[in-house]
Amino acid sequence: MTAVVPRRSRRPKGLTAHIVLVLAVLISVFPFAWTIVMATNTTEDIYKSPPKLTFGSHLLENVRHVLDTIDFFGSMLNTVVVASVTTVLVLFVDSLAAFVFAKFDFPGRRVLFATLVGFMMLPLQLAVLPQFILMSDIGWVGTLKALVLPALANAFGIFWLRQYIENGVPDELLDAARIDGAGFFRQYWNIVLPMIKPALSFLAIYAFVGAWNDYIWPLVVLNDPAHLTLQVALAQLHVGHTTDYSMVMAGVLMASVPLVVVFTIFARGFIAGATEGAVQGS
Amino acid sequence: MLSHWRQYLAISPFFLIFGVFSLFPVFYSLYLAFQRWDGMGTVQFVGLDQFRFLLDDPVFWLSIRNTLAIWVLSTVPTLFGALVLATLLHSVRRFKGFYRIALYIPNVTSIVAVSIFFGAVFSNNFGLVNAILGTVGISPVPWLSNPWLIKLVIALLMTWMWTGYNMIIYLAGLQAIPTQIYEAARLDGAGPIRTFFQITMPIMRPIILFTVIISTINGLQSFSEPQVLFGSNAANPNLGGPGQAGLTTLLYFYQSAFVNNDYGYGAAIVWAFFVLIMVLVVVNWRVVQRGRKS
Numbered sequence: 112m113t114a115v116v117p118r119r120s121r122r123p124k125g126l127t128a129h130i131v132l133v134l135a136v137l138i139s140v141f142p143f144a145w146t147i148v149m150a151t152n153t154t155e156d157i158y159k160s161p162p163k164l165t166f167g168s169h170l171l172e173n174v175r176h177v178l179d180t181i182d183f184f185g186s187m188l189n190t191v192v193v194a195s196v197t198t199v200l201v202l203f204v205d206s207l208a209a210f211v212f213a214k215f216d217f218p219g220r221r222v223l224f225a226t227l228v229g230f231m232m233l234p235l236q237l238a239v240l241p242q243f244i245l246m247s248d249i250g251w252v253g254t255l256k257a258l259v260l261p262a263l264a265n266a267f268g269i270f271w272l273r274q275y276i277e278n279g280v281p282d283e284l285l286d287a288a289r290i291d292g293a294g295f296f297r298q299y300w301n302i303v304l305p306m307i308k309p310a311l312s313f314l315a316i317y318a319f320v321g322a323w324n325d326y327i328w329p330l331v332v333l334n335d336p337a338h339l340t341l342q343v344a345l346a347q348l349h350v351g352h353t354t355d356y357s358m359v360m361a362g363v364l365m366a367s368v369p370l371v372v373v374f375t376i377f378a379r380g381f382i383a384g385a386t387e388g389a390v391q392g393s
Numbered sequence: 394m395l396s397h398w399r400q401y402l403a404i405s406p407f408f409l410i411f412g413v414f415s416l417f418p419v420f421y422s423l424y425l426a427f428q429r430w431d432g433m434g435t436v437q438f439v440g441l442d443q444f445r446f447l448l449d450d451p452v453f454w455l456s457i458r459n460t461l462a463i464w465v466l467s468t469v470p471t472l473f474g475a476l477v478l479a480t481l482l483h484s485v486r487r488f489k490g491f492y493r494i495a496l497y498i499p500n501v502t503s504i505v506a507v508s509i510f511f512g513a514v515f516s517n518n519f520g521l522v523n524a525i526l527g528t529v530g531i532s533p534v535p536w537l538s539n540p541w542l543i544k545l546v547i548a549l550l551m552t553w554m555w556t557g558y559n560m561i562i563y564l565a566g567l568q569a570i571p572t573q574i575y576e577a578a579r580l581d582g583a584g585p586i587r588t589f590f591q592i593t594m595p596i597m598r599p600i601i602l603f604t605v606i607i608s609t610i611n612g613l614q615s616f617s618e619p620q621v622l623f624g625s626n627a628a629n630p631n632l633g634g635p636g637q638a639g640l641t642t643l644l645y646f647y648q649s650a651f652v653n654n655d656y657g658y659g660a661a662i663v664w665a666f667f668v669l670i671m672v673l674v675v676v677n678w679r680v681v682q683r684g685r686k687s
Contacts, residue, residue, distance in 0.1 A: 125484065128482075128485045129488075131477075131481055132488075135478055135496060135556075136492065136495040138553070139495055139496050139499055140498065142499075142502075142507065142510050143498075145510070145521065146510055149513065161524050161528055162521060204406045204407050208403060208404040208407040208408075210403070211403045211404050215397070217400050218397070223404070230419070233667070234663075234666075236646065236663055237419050237664070238414070238418035238422065239663075240418075240422055240425065240650050240656060240659050240660055241417070241418035241419075241421040241422050241425065243650075243651070244421075244432070244656070245413075245414075245418065260410060260414060261410075261415070263406075263407075263414075266411070266415075269407065294399075295400075295403070324501075324503040324504065324505075326503070326616075327616055327643075331647075331651055342503055342505045345506060346505050346621050349512070349621060356513050356516075359509060360509075363506045366503065367502055367506050370501060370502065370503070371498065371501070374498065375498075378493075378497070379494070382494065382561055385562075386562060386565035
C-alpha cells in the first residue's frame with residue numbers, strides 16, 4: 112500500500128524506515144530500562160564514574176528503603192480507589208448525558224452543549240484556586256472526595272461519546288425499542304451501552320490514566336501524609352532524599368510498572384480510539 | 394418542557410457537577426483577580442491593581458519568557474519528529490502495531506516519574522549524560538544550572554512524552570488519504586518529495602492544525618516538570634531552579650496562590666496567562682490557515 116514509493120526503491124527505503132523507527136523505539140523505552148538499572152544498583156554504583164551500566168542485585172534493598180520512607184502501598188491504594196471510582200462514575204455520567212445529546216431534541220440543548228464544549232477549551236488551572244477555596248469551605252481538603260468530584264465534570268467524555276452514539280447507534284433501533292415499550296432508561300442500558308463498548312473502554316483508560324497521573328490538584332488539595340496519591344508521594348520521595356537515587360528510582364519503577372502493564376494490555380483498542388477521536392474532532 | 398423531564402434528569406448529574414466545580418470556579422477566579430485576599434482575612438476590592446502590579450512584575454514576565462521558550466523548544470521538534478515518524482510508519486508494512494504501541498508508551502507514564510528520571514540522568518555531577526560525555530573527554534555540562542540548558546532539559550522531557558501521541562494522530566490522518574490520489578500523482582510523474590508537499594501536506598492541514606492547537610494548550614501548561622525538578626521545596630526562593638530559569642507561569646501561579654496565599658494575585662496571573670494562551674492559539678490558527686489559501 113506504499114503508493115508513494117516507486118517499486119524499484121521500495122526495499123532500501125523500507126529498511127531505512129525500520130532503522131529510524133527502531134531507533135525511535137529505543138529512545139522511547141530507554142528511560143524505563145535505565146530506571147530498572149538504577150533501581151537495581153546501589154547509589155554508589157550509579158555515582159561512580161563511569162557509572163555501572165548493567166542490572167544489579169540491590170532491587171529488594173531499594174524497595175525496602177522506599178517502603179520505609181513513604182507509605183507506598185497506602186498511597187497506591189488511594190490512587191487505585193480514586194482512579195477507579197472516578198472512571199466508573201465518569202463512564203456513567205458521561206454516557207447518559209452523551210446519549211441525551213446525541214438522540215434527543217429538547218429546549219436548551221444547543222446552548223448547554225455549546226457551554227460544555229466551550230469549557231473544554233479552557234485551561235483547568237483557571238478553576239484550581241476557587242476549587243481549593245470551595246473544598247476548604249466544605250471541609251473536604253485532605254479527603255479523597257475532593258479528588259473524585261471535580262474530575263466528574265469531564266466534558267471531553269460527553270463530546271466524544273456523543274459523536275460515537277450519533278454515528279454508531281441507528282435511530283431505527285431505538286424507535287423499534289420504543290414501539291416495543293422500552294422506556295428511556297431501558298434504551299440507554301440495554302441498547303446504547305452495549306453498542307458503544309469500544310468507545311467506553313477508550314474513555315475508561317483515558318479517565319483512569321488521567322486520574323492516576325494527575326499531579327497539580329492532588330498536590331494542592333491533599334495535605335495529610337496519610338492521604339497522598341502516588342504521584343505526590345513520589346515527588347516527596349524525591350525531595351527528602353535527593354542523594355539516594357537508586358532508592359528514588361526504585362520508587363519510580365514501582366509506581367510506573369502497574370500503569371505500563373495495564374496500558375500494554377489494552378493498548379490496541381486505546382490507540383484505535385484515540386485516533387478516531389482526534390481525526391473526527393479535527 | 395415537562396415532557397422532556399427524563400432527558401433533563403439524565404444530564405443533570407453532569408451539569409450539577411460541571412456548574413459547581415467548573416463553571417462557578419472559573420467565574421469566581423475572575424472575581425478574585427479584582428480582590429486582595431489571603432484566604433483568611435477580609436476580601437478587599439482593589440479593581441485593576443493586581444493587573445497593574447502584574448504588568449510591572451519582573452518575575453511574571455520572566456515566567457512568561459520561560460514558558461514561551463520551553464514551549465517553542467518542545468513543540469517544534471515534537472511536531473516535526475511526529476510527522477517524520479508517522480510518514481515512515483505509514484510506509485512500512487511489518488511491525489506496525491508494535492511500533493505504534495512502543496512509541497505511544499511515553500505518553501501514558503506519569504510526568505512526576507519522568508521528571509525524576511530526567512533529573513537523575515541530567516544531574517550535573519553524577520548524571521548518565523555527563524558520564525557519557527566524560528568518557529569521550531568532554532567536561533561535565535551544567536544541565537540543571539545553566540538557564541538555557543534547564544529549559545532545554547524540560548523541553549526534551551516534553552518532546553519525549555508527546556512525540557508518540559502526535560505521531561499516532563498524524564498516522565491516522567495519513568491512513569485516511571485514498572491511495573488513488575497517490576497513484577494518479579505517480580502517473581503524472583510526481584516524485585516522493587513533491588507528492589509529500591503537494592498532496593500529503595494540504596490534505597493533512599486540518600490535522601496539523603489540531604495538533605498545533607493541542608500542543609499550544611498543553612505545552613504552555615508546563616508545571617509538573619519544573620516543580621518536581623526544582624521547586625519541591627516550598628520555601629525555596631529559587632523556585633524553578635537556579636536563576637528561576639525553569640519558573641513557568643503556572644509554577645509562579647502555584648507559588649503565589651498556594652505558597653504565599655496571595656489568592657487575588659494568583660487569580661490575576663492565571664487569567665492573564667489564559668489570555669496569552671488564547672492569543673497564541675488564534676495566531677497559530679491564522680498562520681496554519683493562511684498556508685491554505687496560497
